[in-house]
Amino acid sequence: MEPHPKQHCGRVRCGSIALLASLFAGLLTAFVHAATPVVTTPEYQLKAVFLFNFAQFVEWPEEAFEGASDPIVVGVLGPDPFGENLDAVMQGEQVNGRPIVVERYESAAQIDRCHLLFVNQVLPRELERSLQELRGKPILTVGESSEFTHAGGIIRFLTENQRIRLQVNLRAADEAQLRLSSKLLRSSQIVAQAEN
Numbered sequence: 001m002e003p004h005p006k007q008h009c010g011r012v013r014c015g016s017i018a019l020l021a022s023l024f025a026g027l028l029t030a031f032v033h034a035a036t037p038v039v040t041t042p043e044y045q046l047k048a049v050f051l052f053n054f055a056q057f058v059e060w061p062e063e064a065f066e067g068a069s070d071p072i073v074v075g076v077l078g079p080d081p082f083g084e085n086l087d088a089v090m091q092g093e094q095v096n097g098r099p100i101v102v103e104r105y106e107s108a109a110q111i112d113r114c115h116l117l118f119v120n121q122v123l124p125r126e127l128e129r130s131l132q133e134l135r136g137k138p139i140l141t142v143g144e145s146s147e148f149t150h151a152g153g154i155i156r157f158l159t160e161n162q163r164i165r166l167q168v169n170l171r172a173a174d175e176a177q178l179r180l181s182s183k184l185l186r187s188s189q190i191v192a193q194a195e196n
Contacts, residue, residue, distance in 0.1 A: 046164065047118075047157060048085040054140060054155065055095045055116055057181035064115060064138035064177075068097070073113055075103045077130060078120035108133040119143040119153060127151055138177050154178070158189075165189060 055072055072095055076082065090100040105111055108130040115138070121127045122145045131152040134141060141153045148156040149169040154176065156167040166188040173180055 043159070043164075044082045045085045048082050048089040050157070050164070051086065051116060051118065051142065052089050052093065052100075054142065054184065055100065057184040058116070058140050059179040059181075060115055060138050061177040064113075065098075066113075071099045071101045072115045073101055073103055075105055075111065075114040075117045076120060077105045077108060077111070077117055080104055081120060082118075111139075114139050116140045117142065119148070121145070124151070127153075135172075136175050140176070140178055141172070155188075 051074060055074065074086070074090060076086070080086075087102050090102050093100050103114065105114075111117070111134070117134070117139050119127065119130060119141055120143070121130055124147055127143070127145060127147065128151050131141065135152055140155065142155045142157070143153045144157040149167050149172070152169070152172050154169050154172045156169075158165040158167055166184075168180065168185060168188040170180075
């Protein structure tokens with residue numbers, strides 16, 4: 001059954017990530033730079049939309065799903081900075097016929113099956129431990145700490161001049177057996193993963 005477009009999320013379905021960043025640049029004027037933000041801001045409204053777009057621009061291996069109707073699980077590891085925004089953006093949406101469900105985790109050990117994971121851990125040891133535990137699993141990891149891609153994360157949000165940029169670790173994506181669309185890579189900065 002075809003998904004029904006939602007009027008209030010029409011902006012989610014159109015344009016590239018670069019276009020979305022430009023349209024919402026005005027929302028990114030004042031943010032609180034806390035280690036673990038708990039107050040939802042326009043920044044995280046926009047990042048929730050980015051996560052939905054990532055789900056459309058990534059191809060997972062067959063073994064990432066048990067069946068053709070299995071949902072795409074979008075998770076948050078650590079304190080949730082999105083509030084209701086992530087649930088609102090994902091509610092009722094589908095990607096390639098798969099519904100999207102949102103889960104929240106306190107630790108990487110709790111993650112059984114997840115496809116797209118926002119990692120909100122800023123302590124370097126905690127971040128490295130979590131990414132090491134997830135390494136090689138078909139999970140698109142997304143974060144925003146300065147060490148994220150160099151620690152093995154796949155996509156990092158980077159705010160520059162009130163605009164969200166993307167850094168992509170292609171080696172980590174390859175290890176996770178994920179194929180990233182050229183639409184995603186076109187507006188991204190490709191970085192090399194630090195050697196271990």
